[in-house]
Amino acid sequence: MRLASVVDDANEVSRASALIALGARLQVLEAETRLSRERLLKLYKELKGCSPPKGMLPFSTDWFVTWMPNIHASLLVNIHRRLAACTKLDRADALVRTYRLYLEHCAAQELDPALSITRAWRLLKFVEAGMLKLTPCTRCAGHYIVREGDLTRHYVCGLCDVPARAGKTRAAALAAA
Numbered sequence: 521m522r523l524a525s526v527v528d529d530a531n532e533v534s535r536a537s538a539l540i541a542l543g544a545r546l547q548v549l550e551a552e553t554r555l556s557r558e559r560l561l562k563l564y565k566e567l568k569g570c571s572p573p574k575g576m577l578p579f580s581t582d583w584f585v586t587w588m589p590n591i592h593a594s595l596l597v598n599i600h601r602r603l604a605a606c607t608k609l610d611r612a613d614a615l616v617r618t619y620r621l622y623l624e625h626c627a628a629q630e631l632d633p634a635l636s637i638t639r640a641w642r643l644l645k646f647v648e649a650g651m652l653k654l655t656p657c658t659r660c661a662g663h664y665i666v667r668e669g670d671l672t673r674h675y676v677c678g679l680c681d682v683p684a685r686a687g688k689t690r691a692a693a694l695a696a697a
Contacts, residue, residue: 533563538616540564542637546572552612552641578642581651584665587678587686592634593643594664594677596622597654600644615641 536553540563544552549560564572584593600618603609609617619637626633635643643665646652654663655670657677664677678686 533559535612535616536560536563537567539612539637540567542616542619544641545577545638547577548638548641552615577638581646581667583639584643584646584652585667585670587683589634590665590678592622592626593652594654594662595625596635596640596643597647597665598663599625601654615644618644 532553532555536549536555539549539552546557546560546564549555549564550557553560555563561572583589596618599621600614603614603618603621607614607617615637619635619640622635622640623633643652647654647665650668652665653668655666655672655675656663657680658674659676659680662677662679664675666672666675
């Protein structure tokens with residue numbers, strides 16, 4: 521697609537570059553920028569030195585409601601909501617800033633990020649479509665991701681009611697090290 525001005529084109533290339541640097545898949549780039557597929561492929565190869573990964577994107581809300589991914593997904597959506605309320609960013613820029621803040625939070629807490637930029641993008645799409653929503657925990661009052669249609673009247677989050685097997689893999693890995 522041909523853009524109206526050189527400035528618009530530069531902004532789109534900058535936006536795509538930021539998404540590529542964060543690891544976005546080609547489908548995300550196509551959805552969030554107005555650059556042609558050919559230009560995105562060239563830009564991806566120039567920045568990463570290889571072709572973009574192929575394959576389908578994840579398309580299930582189930583992954584986001586399991587214990588650890590739910591905590592990370594809830595954090596990301598809460599960051600995104602706050603940014604949207606306080607700024608006037610377009611969708612792609614809001615996604616980039618949200619994801620960077622999420623990564624900063626994970627680094628500050630010495631956590632491995634559970635969400636890739638592509639999963640974060642898909643998560644925000646699910647929330648926009650009403651397939652996932654935030655609901656408050658009745659114990660801590662934090663807002664957590666749940667599926668639309670889930671019973672949430674007495675919802676207790678995964679941090680207040682930790683599952684029995686939660687963190688066992690990490691504890692085993694630390695013990696082995």
